[in-house]
Each structure stands twice: as structure tokens, then as C-alpha cells.
Amino acid sequence: MKGDKNYILAFLLPAFLLLGTFVYYPFLKSFYLSFFRTNGFFNKKFVGLDNYERLFSDDLLGAATLHTLEIMLYVLIFQVGIALVLAVMVDSISKGKQFFRTVFFFPIVISGAAISLLFVLIYNYQFGLLNGIIAKLGFEPILWMSETGSLKAVAVPTVWHYVGFYFVLFLTAMSKIPSDFYEAAKLEGIGGIKKTTMLTIPLILSDIKVVMILAITGTLKIFDFVFILTRGGNGTELLGTYMYKKALVDQNFGYGSTIAIYIVIFGVVLSLITNRLLKREEVTY
Amino acid sequence: MKKKSQALCALSVATVLLLSACGSNGNNNSGNTGGDASPAPSPAASTSPSPEASKAPEAKDVTLRVFSTFAGTDAAKPAFQKALDDFSAKFPNIKITNDAMSANDDSFRTKVNTDMSSGNEPDLLFYFVGADAKGFVDAGKVVPLNALLDEDAEWKAGFNPAALDAVKQPDGNIYAAPLTGYYEGLYVNKDIFKKYNLELPTDWDKFTTAIKTLNENKVIPLAAPFDQSHYLIEHFVLGAAGGAGHNSGILDAVNPDWELGLSKLNEIGKLGAFPKDAATIDLNMAAKYYSQGKAAMVIEGSWAQGSFSDEVKAASTVLPFPAIPGGKGDGKSIIGGFGSGFYLSKSTYDNADKKDAAVQLLKFLTSPDTIKAIAQANSGTPAAANVQVEGLPQLALDGFKMASEAPTINAPIDTQVAPETFTTIRQHIQGIVSGKDTAKAALEAAQKIEVANKK
Numbered sequence: 057m058k059g060d061k062n063y064i065l066a067f068l069l070p071a072f073l074l075l076g077t078f079v080y081y082p083f084l085k086s087f088y089l090s091f092f093r094t095n096g097f098f099n100k101k102f103v104g105l106d107n108y109e110r111l112f113s114d115d116l117l118g119a120a121t122l123h124t125l126e127i128m129l130y131v132l133i134f135q136v137g138i139a140l141v142l143a144v145m146v147d148s149i150s151k152g153k154q155f156f157r158t159v160f161f162f163p164i165v166i167s168g169a170a171i172s173l174l175f176v177l178i179y180n181y182q183f184g185l186l187n188g189i190i191a192k193l194g195f196e197p198i199l200w201m202s203e204t205g206s207l208k209a210v211a212v213p214t215v216w217h218y219v220g221f222y223f224v225l226f227l228t229a230m231s232k233i234p235s236d237f238y239e240a241a242k243l244e245g246i247g248g249i250k251k252t253t254m255l256t257i258p259l260i261l262s263d264i265k266v267v268m269i270l271a272i273t274g275t276l277k278i279f280d281f282v283f284i285l286t287r288g289g290n291g292t293e294l295l296g297t298y299m300y301k302k303a304l305v306d307q308n309f310g311y312g313s314t315i316a317i318y319i320v321i322f323g324v325v326l327s328l329i330t331n332r333l334l335k336r337e338e339v340t341y
Numbered sequence: 342m343k344k345k346s347q348a349l350c351a352l353s354v355a356t357v358l359l360l361s362a363c364g365s366n367g368n369n370n371s372g373n374t375g376g377d378a379s380p381a382p383s384p385a386a387s388t389s390p391s392p393e394a395s396k397a398p399e400a401k402d403v404t405l406r407v408f409s410t411f412a413g414t415d416a417a418k419p420a421f422q423k424a425l426d427d428f429s430a431k432f433p434n435i436k437i438t439n440d441a442m443s444a445n446d447d448s449f450r451t452k453v454n455t456d457m458s459s460g461n462e463p464d465l466l467f468y469f470v471g472a473d474a475k476g477f478v479d480a481g482k483v484v485p486l487n488a489l490l491d492e493d494a495e496w497k498a499g500f501n502p503a504a505l506d507a508v509k510q511p512d513g514n515i516y517a518a519p520l521t522g523y524y525e526g527l528y529v530n531k532d533i534f535k536k537y538n539l540e541l542p543t544d545w546d547k548f549t550t551a552i553k554t555l556n557e558n559k560v561i562p563l564a565a566p567f568d569q570s571h572y573l574i575e576h577f578v579l580g581a582a583g584g585a586g587h588n589s590g591i592l593d594a595v596n597p598d599w600e601l602g603l604s605k606l607n608e609i610g611k612l613g614a615f616p617k618d619a620a621t622i623d624l625n626m627a628a629k630y631y632s633q634g635k636a637a638m639v640i641e642g643s644w645a646q647g648s649f650s651d652e653v654k655a656a657s658t659v660l661p662f663p664a665i666p667g668g669k670g671d672g673k674s675i676i677g678g679f680g681s682g683f684y685l686s687k688s689t690y691d692n693a694d695k696k697d698a699a700v701q702l703l704k705f706l707t708s709p710d711t712i713k714a715i716a717q718a719n720s721g722t723p724a725a726a727n728v729q730v731e732g733l734p735q736l737a738l739d740g741f742k743m744a745s746e747a748p749t750i751n752a753p754i755d756t757q758v759a760p761e762t763f764t765t766i767r768q769h770i771q772g773i774v775s776g777k778d779t780a781k782a783a784l785e786a787a788q789k790i791e792v793a794n795k796k
Contacts, residue, residue: 095759095794097458098476116768151690180626201621277710287568289620289771304451308762
């Protein structure tokens with residue numbers, strides 16, 4: 057059995073080295089930097105817990121956290137929801153499954169930046185696509201990126217971009233359900249919506265849980281849509297963009313790192329809560 | 342068991358190979374920055390590096406990386422590429438990697454700073470002078486050009502002395518060889534003003550009257566973004582505080598004139614001065630509103646002229662930002678100067694293989710001919726002495742006239758304060774305009790940051 061141990065070590069080593077270099081080392085470095093006041097790339101001064109104190113009095117960070125939670129809500133309801141609905145529908149058809157799978161998955165292949173630029177041209181007040189149509193119909197143009205509506209406007213491409221990913225995950229999970237479950241349901245006369253809510257969804261609940269955690273942690277990383285569509289204006293500043301601005305625009309890597317640590321803790325706490333809320337016995341088949 | 346250990350062996354060999362591949366890369370990099378340990382040390386030793394930089398280097402292949410912001414929509418991009426091509430044609434042994442990144446965003450600053458601090462310096466770097474360069478200049482990543490300039494009288498004489506003076510770092514040395522200067526101002530579409538019988542905004546009353554009338558007629562009076570409000574801040578402070586006040590910084594106290602200037606943003610905001618979507622657009626979009634004739638005014642730099650549509654360019658003039666009543670502004674001073682230039686990396690200078698080629702390229706890129714070509718393209722002020730740029734549109738001539746009549750030409754605030762201080766002001770602009778925030782609160786918050794950064 058000693059040989060097995062060596063094997064385990066040998067196989068783990070490359071992954072450990074890569075992870076260590078690109079994930080754990082930067083993380084620890086961020087933690088280290090969070091105790092410094094940095095001014096550009098060349099000067100830093102030890103400030104103890106100053107950056108952490110600042111976290112608690114930073115109104116902009118508080119606002120960014122709330123905006124992130126709001127967009128997380130949209131993502132959980134619409135991104136996961138639409139993905140689930142689409143997956144159920146595609147799963148129940150017999151022809152063209154492959155076609156729809158490709159079509160719905162496609163937006164993920166496009167880069168977020170490209171989609172954002174597309175939506176800049178759709179939403180623009182002066183010569184955007186939407187206002188162009190509205191003007192043609194003879195109505196007053198609408199300010200899509202208003203003070204209250206900007207976050208929702210940003211949520212639309214965000215949701216659309218990743219629906220396909222969760223859709224494919226759901227579809228794969230559904231295809232793993234043995235067909236005898238459905239045959240039994242058929243004999244009992246269960247079909248339609250009832251079959252979906254009583255049979256399919258409970259059976260893929262563990263996958264739904266994974267998708268929700270992915271969606272939650274994914275929201276913490278949203279960056280391109282906000283940065284290109286609104287630049288964080290009109291109440292759309294999210295944690296990701298705020299951290300970027302502090303670290304890279306302001307060149308205050310110390311405080312930027314502190315925000316990064318905050319985001320990690322925030323993400324872990326949210327994932328734990330989700331896990332706890334969805335705790336149920338795992339279904340095995 | 343034996344098989345197992347063989348497999349284990351194979352695996353560890355593979356891992357070692359993988360790692361050593363990474364390792365040798367790292368060595369190459371550090372070798373370059375270390376200077377002496379160049380990738381091919383023996384040929385370097387055989388050709389003695391000539392101190393005379395103007396002498397053509399012997400035909401040995403050298404690759405130079407030039408980082409600049411002549412990319413994307415920059416008006417001088419083709420002219421710069423042509424200059425590099427001309428150089429390559431003259432010296433076929435010198436290969437040039439044109440590593441350019443658009444200056445529309447702040448990301449090129451990150452790129453430059455990362456490169457400079459991680460031992461991946463470009464051989465020549467086109468970048469800002471002043472606060473932006475302070476970090477890598479103080480760290481000794483670039484060489485002072487004073488000695489090189491003194492050695493080559495012809496090269497030095499090619500520059501306008503005022504331009505060389507303007508790019509000096511606080512330590513009195515010249516690290517960046519200037520190319521073109523710039524000015525910022527209030528661009529006005531005369532056709533729109535004529536259409537609504539408005540006088541050009543040469544003073545504050547005319548400016549506010551124009552805003553009122555234009556807003557009533559559904560023309561955007563002043564195209565400006567709130568997030569990238571650099572030009573708004575600079576000009577409202579300049580209009581209220583004048584040149585000296587503008588340059589006084591914010592470290593010791595909040596200048597009441599700054600407060601006056603920024604509070605005027607609220608006043609003109611109430612008159613409907615800004616586009617409806619000012620909170621979410623960027624500088625590019627604001628300039629687009631102007632260049633497509635949807636906005637009557639925009640505060641921009643001389644470099645933006647190249648992107649205006651021909652029709653709007655012909656109808657435009659550029660004016661100094663009007664003085665704000667109750668302040669110290671003179672209504673004639675402008676933001677501008679020679680804010681950038683070519684830096685020569687220390688690692689390149691110490692590398693006997695590259696030094697001569699890099700110096701040669703530097704001299705070529707800052708020769709009067711190249712400067713003229715670039716100035717022609719970006720409507721900037723040539724940094725070369727005795728260079729007359731011909732065939733300029735009236736708008737550019739208006740700009741030069743404005744610059745020549747300005748009592749003070751000031752470097753923008755964001756080259757004088759810490760980046761975080763300036764963003765703090767920027768973050769408050771939307772609030773000031775809408776009245777949710779005050780100029781006083783914004784400047785006090787910014788001062789706190791400035792103190793934390795500099796004291």
C-alpha cells in the first residue's frame with residue numbers, strides 16, 4: 057500500500073504546483089498586501105489593520121455589496137430559472153435536441169466584452185437600437201440606463217450570457233435519470249408539469265445546488281458587463297468592479313487586496329448558507 | 342511493484358521537465374533585465390559596443406520592443422507605424438515589436454506599471470511624465486537622457502527647449518524625449534450656436550445662456566461623462582481657481598476655489614447641461630456625441646480632433662474654459678503641455694547588444710521629421726524646434742492660437758495628485774451634479790485620501 061501513497065502524491069503534485077502557483081500564492085500575497093498602504097507598484101507602507109477598518113466605513117463598498125446581492129437575486133431567479141425551464145423543455149422533445157443544445161449554449165462562446173459592446177449599442181440613449189425602434193414608432197426615447205434601471209439593464213446580458221452553461225448542466229443531469237422512473241410514472245398516469253416538479257426536479261436537486269453555488273460565486277466575479285456598459289455609474293458598482301478600480305485604477309493594491317479578501321469571505325459565507333438551505337438527503341440511483 | 346516505481350519515475354521526470362521548462366523561461370527574463378547576461382553572451386563580447394551612437398551598428402539581429410499608446414483609434418497610429426517601418430527599412434537587422442495599447446482606458450497604465458515592476462520593461466516606452474512616471478523613475482528603471490542629449494548636439498538642437506523643460510521630472514533630469522504636446526479646451530460647434538443665435542461661450546454668462554437655450558432645443562449642450570470626468574474636473578477647477586490655484590494640489594488644505602468650481606457642476610447640471618446618460622457613458626461616447634453633431638460643446642484634448650467627422654471639424658473652434666464668477670480664473674489659461682515622451686529602459690541601456698540600436702531608434706522616433714509626421718496626425722504641438730506643420734485645418738490653428746495666448750499652461754490635476762485622490766473626486770461628480778452630494782464633501786474625502794497617500 058506504500059506504493060499507492062507514492063502514486064497519490066505523484067499524481068497530486070502537478071495539480072498542486074499549478075494551483076499553488078496560480079491560486080494559493082496570489083491569495084496569500086493578497087492577504088499579505090492587505091496590511092499595506094500601496095502607492096503604485098514601487099512603494100508600500102505597513103499600516104496594520106487600517107485597510108480592514110476602512111472596509112467597515114466604506115459606503116461605496118456597502119453599496120457595491122448591495123448591488124451584488126441584487127444582481128445575484130436576478131441571476132438566481134432568471135439565469136438558473138430559465139436554464140431549468142429550457143432544460144426541461146428540451147429534455148422532453150424527441151427531435152432536434154442537439155440543435156437546441158447548441159443554440160442555447162452558443163452565447164457562452166462569445167466573450168463577455170463583445171456582448172457588452174453589443175448592448176452598449178442596444179441601450180444607448182442617443183442612437184441605440186431600442187430607442188431607434190421606439191422613435192420609429194413615434195414615441196419619446198427611454199433612458200434605459202437610468203438611475204434605477206441601470207442594474208436591471210446590466211442584469212439582462214449577464215443572465216443571457218450564462219443561461220446556456222447551466223442549461224447544459226441541467227440537461228446532462230436529466231439525461232442521467234434512469235428511464236424506468238419515467239416508465240413507472242407513466243403507468244401511474246403522472247405526466248406534464250407534475251412529472252417535472254415531482255420527479256425530475258427532486259432527482260436533480262444536487263445538480264441544482266451545484267448550479268446555484270456556481271451562480272452565486274459567478275456573480276461575485278461579474279466585471280465586463282458593468283465595466284463596459286456603465287463603468288459603475290448609476291448604482292451599478294459591483295464588488296468585482298470596485299476591487300478593480302481600487303487596485304488597478306487607483307493603484308492602491310493594499311486596499312484592493314483587502315476587498316478581494318472580503319469578496320472571498322463573502323462568497324464562502326454565501327455558499328455555506330446556500331448549502332445549508334438546500335440540505336437534503338442526496339438521491340442516488 | 343517494479344512497474345509502479347517505473348511509472349512513478351516517468352511521471353516525476355515529466356514533472357521535472359515541465360518545471361525546468363518554466364524555470365528556463367524565468368532565467369531568460371531575468372537575464373534580459375540583468376543586462377550583462379544576455380541570451381548570446383559570446384557574440385556580444387566580440388563586437389565591442391561603440392559609444393558613438395550615431396554610427397550604424399554592425400549587422401547583428403536585434404529585436405526591440407516599443408510600447409506606446411499609438412493604438413486603437415489614436416489619430417497618430419498610422420504615422421507612428423510608418424515611422425517604425427521606415428526605421429526597419431533603414432536598418433533591416435533591427436526588428437521592432439510595436440507593442441501598443443489604446444489610451445482610452447486606464448488599463449495601459451496597469452500594463453506599463455506591471456511591466457516596469459516585474460522586470461519585463463519594453464526597450465522604449467512612450468508614457469506620461471510626472472506623477473504617473475514617478476514610481477519607475479525613482480526605482481531607476483529608466484535612464485536619464487541628459488548625457489545622451491548633451492553628447493549628440495544635433496539631436497538636442499532638434500527639440501524645442503521649452504518642450505525639453507516641460508518633461509523634466511522633479512529631480513531635474515530628463516527621462517522622456519518628448520514628441521508632441523497637447524492642449525485641452527472647450528470645443529464648440531459654431532454651426533449649432535449660429536442656428537440658435539447664440540454667442541460663443543467666451544464668458545460664464547454666455548456659457549450658461551447657451552446651455553439653457555440648447556437644452557430647450559433638445560441639443561446636448563455639453564457632452565461629458567461623469568465617471569471619466571477628468572476634463573470636467575480640471576476645467577471647472579481651472580476656471581474657478583486659475584492656474585496657480587489649479588496647481589496648488591489638495592494635500593495641505595481644500596482650496597475654496599476648487600469647491601466653487603466643482604459646485605458649478607451642480608448649477609449647470611440643473612440647467613440641463615449634460616447628456617441624459619452622462620452617468621453611464623465613457624469619454625469615447627461623449628466625444629462621439631460631439632463629433633456627430635448631437636452635442637454643441639465638449640471638453641477634450643487636441644488629440645480628439647482627428648476623430649471628429651469632417652463636417653463637425655469644419656464647424657468647430659476651440660476656446661479656453663470661461664472664468665467662473667467669484668473665482669480667480671482668467672478665462673484664458675488652459676490645460677496642456679508636453680505630458681509624455683519616450684523612455685529608455687535601464688536594462689536595455691546596460692545591454693551591450695541592444696543599447697546602440699535602442700538609442701538609434703529613440704533618436705529616429707524623436708527626430709524633427711517623425712515629430713512633424715506625428716504632430717500632423719494628432720494636431721499636437723510639435724516638440725521639435727523650427728518645425729512647421731502644414732495643411733492643418735482651421736480648428737488646429739485655433740487651438741495653437743489659444744495655446745499661444747494662454748497666460749498659464751497647466752499640467753492636468755491627475756498628473757499632480759495621487760491616482761486614488763483623483764478617482765475619489767470623480768466618484769462624487771454624479772452626486773454633485775444631482776445635488777445628492779456636495780463639492781465640499783467630495784474634496785474633503787479626496788484630501789483625506791491624498792494625505793494617506795503622501796504623508
